[in-house]
Amino acid sequence: MAAVVLSTVFVLLAALVSKTGAWSVSCSNPYSQCYGQLQTCPANCAQWCEVDCTTCNVQCACDKPGAVCQDPRFIGGDGVMFYFHGEKDKDFCIVSDPALHINAHFIGKRGSGMTRDFTWVQSLGIMFGSRTLYIGAQTVGTWDNHVDALSLSFDGQPLLLPPRVNATLEFPDAGLQIVRVEGKNAVTVEVKGSFKLEAHVVPITKQESRIHNYDITAENCFAHLELNFQFFNLSTEVNGILGQTYVPGYKSPVKVGVPMPIMGGDESYVSSALFQTDCAVSKFGATPSGQTIRQAASASCGNARSGGLVCRR
Incomplete structure (x- = not known):
């Protein structure tokens, strides 16, 4: 598999579903400072979001x-x-x-x-x-x-x-x-x-x-x-x-x-x-x-x- 460039990696991991129905996601790139840290999807995209492994910000895939x-x-x-x-x-x-x-x-x-x-x-x-x-x-x-x-x-x-x-x-x-x-x-x-x-x-x-x-x-x-x-x-x-x-x-x-x-x-x-x-x-x-x-x-x-x-x- 080709190596991934950290600056372009957006990772979606449907790790957990909270009581409110929102997904928790994390970055799976081990070289990122936020590797493995669970973050909750924003309310406006509670069922599908991504983590930018460079900025560690959560983004709505629908945006x-x-x-x-x-x-x-x-x-x-x-x-x-x-x-x-x-x-x-x-x-x-x-x-x-x-x-x-x-x-x-x-x-x-x-x-x-x-x-x-x-x-x-x-x-x-x-x-x-x-x-x-x-x-x-x-x-x-x-x-x-x-x-x-x-x-x-x-x-x-x-x-x-x-x-x-x-x-x-x-x-x-x-x-x-x-x-x-x-x-x-x-x-x-x-x-x-x-x-x-x-x-x-x-x-x-x-x-x-x-x-x-x-x-x-x-x-x-x-x-x-x-x-x-x-x-x-x-x-x-x-x-x-x-x-x-x-x-x-x-x-x-x-x-x-x-x-x-x-x-x-x-x-x-x-x-x-x-x-x-x-x-x-x-x-x-x-x-x-x-x-x-x-x-x-x-x-x-x-x-x-x-x-x-x-x-x-």
């Missing part, structure tokens, strides 16, 4: 570029935060490029007196070349951290990944590697030279339901995916809800600075099924221009005092 979390809230490659609500029981293309297409299936429910659905990403349909990969959260009544609610399949065949940290599945002919980062409900998925993502299955907690009036019951905790993407060789034609934010010079149409900037244009991103590439902005299978773009420069994001999220390069 980094490439994040798709919550209702669902996106952090674009340009560092701008926005929401895209879509509709429950529909599929939307979040990335579409000549060699890569990613659809997300939304689940949700209509809140009392509301004109839109509360929605969350339940699964991904990923297409690269002629291969297909499914990552999904199983339907769960009452959440149990000791039960694995993650589903995986590759080219239509279910995958069984042992329930232990660092359990690995590799498919060299496809350049695909899947690794558990926790014993259950969390994996990293990488297609060499294309993308890497970390996926966590999480429930809607009682506290979240109370704060946002989700009215979640014991019959369905709406287990869903929280995600963070890195892309390595996108073309300048890339589109999709998230994908378009990586194009150089992209200007976000959302109103930056408000607590809930919303990306509209739902009809442009709807796909007819999870493994269909027929959304209006689809680029999959097109002849690329030959120009590629790398992962956007990293941005540091945090909650603004006046509400919303502020990201700076």
